Amino acid sequence: MWPRSCSFQLLIAGIVAYSLVNCSYATTAAPTGSGRAVVDFDAILLRRLMLNNSATSNATDVAAVSVQQVMETISYLFTAPRTLNETFDKAPELNYEAFWDVVDGAEALSGMKGMLAESEVVALLDSMATRVAQLPTHLCWPVLRRIVLAALMQRRLQHGPFSLDAAAAAARLCVRFFLLHRTAAGRKGVIDFFHISKAGGTTFCQLAKLNGCRTQSFAARRNCLIREFDDVPRWVNHTLHVSLAPRGLRTPWFANWGSKQRNSVSCHIRKRFMMRRRFNILANEFTVYGAQRIPRNAHVCPGHLNVLQLRHPHLRLRSHLMWVWALYDHHFKEQAAEFFPTHGSAHWRALLPAATDNYYIRSLLGESVYFLPSENLNLTHLTAARLAIMQFDVLLLLEQPAMNEVLYEMAIGWGLGFGAVHARTSSQVHEVGRQGLPDSDDWKQLLKHNELDMDLYRFGSLLALLDVIVFDIAREAGLGSGYSAISAEGGEGGGTGNAAVAGSRAVHPGDDEQWELPGNSTTQRSMCGFVSANEADDALPAWLVV
Ligand SMILES: *[C@@H]1O[C@H](CO)[C@@H](O)[C@H](O)[C@H]1NC(C)=O
Ligand SMILES: *[C@@H]1O[C@H](CO)[C@@H](O)[C@H](O)[C@H]1NC(C)=O
Ligand SMILES: *[C@@H]1O[C@H](CO)[C@@H](O)[C@H](O)[C@H]1NC(C)=O
Ligand SMILES: *[C@@H]1O[C@H](CO)[C@@H](O)[C@H](O)[C@H]1NC(C)=O
Ligand SMILES: *[C@@H]1O[C@H](CO)[C@@H](O)[C@H](O)[C@H]1NC(C)=O
Ligand SMILES: *[C@@H]1O[C@H](CO)[C@@H](O)[C@H](O)[C@H]1NC(C)=O
Numbered sequence: 001m002w003p004r005s006c007s008f009q010l011l012i013a014g015i016v017a018y019s020l021v022n023c024s025y026a027t028t029a030a031p032t033g034s035g036r037a038v039v040d041f042d043a044i045l046l047r048r049l050m051l052n053n054s055a056t057s058n059a060t061d062v063a064a065v066s067v068q069q070v071m072e073t074i075s076y077l078f079t080a081p082r083t084l085n086e087t088f089d090k091a092p093e094l095n096y097e098a099f100w101d102v103v104d105g106a107e108a109l110s111g112m113k114g115m116l117a118e119s120e121v122v123a124l125l126d127s128m129a130t131r132v133a134q135l136p137t138h139l140c141w142p143v144l145r146r147i148v149l150a151a152l153m154q155r156r157l158q159h160g161p162f163s164l165d166a167a168a169a170a171a172r173l174c175v176r177f178f179l180l181h182r183t184a185a186g187r188k189g190v191i192d193f194f195h196i197s198k199a200g201g202t203t204f205c206q207l208a209k210l211n212g213c214r215t216q217s218f219a220a221r222r223n224c225l226i227r228e229f230d231d232v233p234r235w236v237n238h239t240l241h242v243s244l245a246p247r248g249l250r251t252p253w254f255a256n257w258g259s260k261q262r263n264s265v266s267c268h269i270r271k272r273f274m275m276r277r278r279f280n281i282l283a284n285e286f287t288v289y290g291a292q293r294i295p296r297n298a299h300v301c302p303g304h305l306n307v308l309q310l311r312h313p314h315l316r317l318r319s320h321l322m323w324v325w326a327l328y329d330h331h332f333k334e335q336a337a338e339f340f341p342t343h344g345s346a347h348w349r350a351l352l353p354a355a356t357d358n359y360y361i362r363s364l365l366g367e368s369v370y371f372l373p374s375e376n377l378n379l380t381h382l383t384a385a386r387l388a389i390m391q392f393d394v395l396l397l398l399e400q401p402a403m404n405e406v407l408y409e410m411a412i413g414w415g416l417g418f419g420a421v422h423a424r425t426s427s428q429v430h431e432v433g434r435q436g437l438p439d440s441d442d443w444k445q446l447l448k449h450n451e452l453d454m455d456l457y458r459f460g461s462l463l464a465l466l467d468v469i470v471f472d473i474a475r476e477a478g479l480g481s482g483y484s485a486i487s488a489e490g491g492e493g494g495g496t497g498n499a500a501v502a503g504s505r506a507v508h509p510g511d512d513e514q515w516e517l518p519g520n521s522t523t524q525r526s527m528c529g530f531v532s533a534n535e536a537d538d539a540l541p542a543w544l545v546v
Pocket of ligand 5: 376377378379380381
């Protein structure tokens with residue numbers, strides 16, 4: 001646990017931090033001989049390799065992120081392409097020879113194949129950048145990007161700062177990855193938001209609306225979900241709910257765990273459906289696609305821009321229990337108590353079998369894992385879930401506002417976002433929901449069952465840190481298109497930005513909401529970011545329109 005004074009944590013400790021701190025913090029662009037500004041690779045590392053722990057400091061077991069963990073993540077990434085090839089049938093990046101070439105380059109850079117001299121580093125980075133520039137542009141190449149960043153980090157941690165030439169070459173390589181990402185996002189044309197319940201998904205959907213995206217419905221209970229795709233979450237154990245229900249009560253939508261198979265829709269049909277209606281965002285609040293029976297077939301849709309937001313697992317879990325308690329309260333009023341003979345962790349685990357037991361891993365591995373009984377997940381699942389997370393094009397961290405700002409602008413292309421995305425439950429839900437939480441010792445037992453998810457979360461956070469270095473470098477290189485933070489409450493001129501949302505952002509069960517920017521705000525500046533790049537000139541292919 002962190003003392004309050006330690007809420008802003010420097011990720012890289014010890015000697016490495018010292019050498020980083022010695023380089024210029026404030027200056028990110030230094031003039032070169034030719035007068036051209038170059039991006040200061042080290043300064044961006046220093047700025048980005050930090051986690052703001054102020055939002056998670058009260059959660060128990062927030063482990064320190066150490067140099068060792070960074071190194072472990074890096075070495076894990078080097079083994080990842082091969083494990084990935086063995087774990088899932090569909091990981092499209094791996095099908096290209098160029099992918100393996102660039103991975104070879106990354107391994108050489110990291111020193112796995114013997115130390116490179118500084119002069120060789122520049123040549124290697126430039127040849128990798130050339131190769132990256134030639135990659136097909138229908139994918140964002142997130143796996144490859146993270147492996148290359150891991151190699152850069154490894155080199156940096158072991159050899160100290162890059163020479164000016166090598167730093168410039170590293171920045172050029174990062175810019176290549178950004179350009180590839182942006183082009184691919186435009187070709188994909190659809191944001192596929194993987195909404196892990198109670199991890200900030202409603203906010204993301206409403207932000208999509210404010211940024212000019214289009215979908216079937218932005219209403220709170222629809223939340224960017226597409227009705228026909230059946231991606232609603234399966235929360236409450238149907239059998240248990242029904243066995244507790246007093247006679248004559250209607251079974252609510254959320255008592256659907258174990259009773260409602262997904263009506264599965266292929267990636268191809270999803271894409272056609274979206275394009276015909278000119279929708280450009282969908283949310284999926286259930287599991288990744290395609291693994292109802294065969295875990296190997298779990299996959300995201302490669303034709304979509306896949307976005308995932310993570311929230312600290314303990315805070316997510318707490319919020320989920322409070323929400324479900326409040327949902328029962330809202331739906332069943334005085335009869336709600338019938339469903340909770342106790343509010344101990346054993347009852348919660350039976351009532352919400354997936355949500356209380358490593359929900360991230362279950363969601364990321366498809367339905368066959370989502371519905372496994374508790375106690376059945378092990379390290380094999382954790383490994384597979386790490387590989388699943390690596391394939392998301394964009395990783396947001398709910399508790400890292402400064403990081404999300406870079407990602408909204410540079411990875412999604414949105415002009416508007418919230419600096420701090422608060423978990424959006426109303427104080428009323430807090431009041432009511434708190435009564436449903438297990439006692440403190442019992443709560444700790446519940447958390448123990450979610451240690452695999454904690455591991456996954458740490459890994460995902462480090463991946464997001466590697467990503468944001470690429471996107472920040474691109475921004476420093478002048479490739480951004482502008483961004484304003486919106487303030488939460490109505491009123492004029494929110495904060496530093498020029499927009500504010502009308503009304504309260506806090507929700508409680510039963511609410512409907514449609515956020516609006518009041519007056520003549522700057523909504524239409526971006527039409528849903530990168531995914532709309534080609535829509536103006538995009539005559540739909542003939543086979544789509546019928
Ligand atoms: C953490 O706990 C302290 C004391 O219990 C409280 O004052 C503070 O608001 C809490 N912070 C968060 C982020 O919940
Ligand atoms: C850390 O995050 C909190 C909100 O979660 C924010 O208020 C604070 O300003 C952030 N600190 C820094 C140094 O960015
Ligand atoms: C990836 O897996 C396929 C079979 O599943 C195999 O043929 C191929 O050699 C593997 N590629 C690498 C680089 O390991
Ligand atoms: C769901 O509820 C039924 C009926 O009470 C129970 O037998 C079963 O164990 C529960 N499922 C899980 C995974 O806890
Ligand atoms: C995890 O469980 C699966 C079966 O669900 C099994 O195939 C695998 O070997 C187990 N892994 C470990 C490390 O125990
Ligand atoms: C919107 O802008 C126009 C001209 O810029 C102005 O005349 C009008 O009053 C504005 N409307 C609102 C609601 O602010």
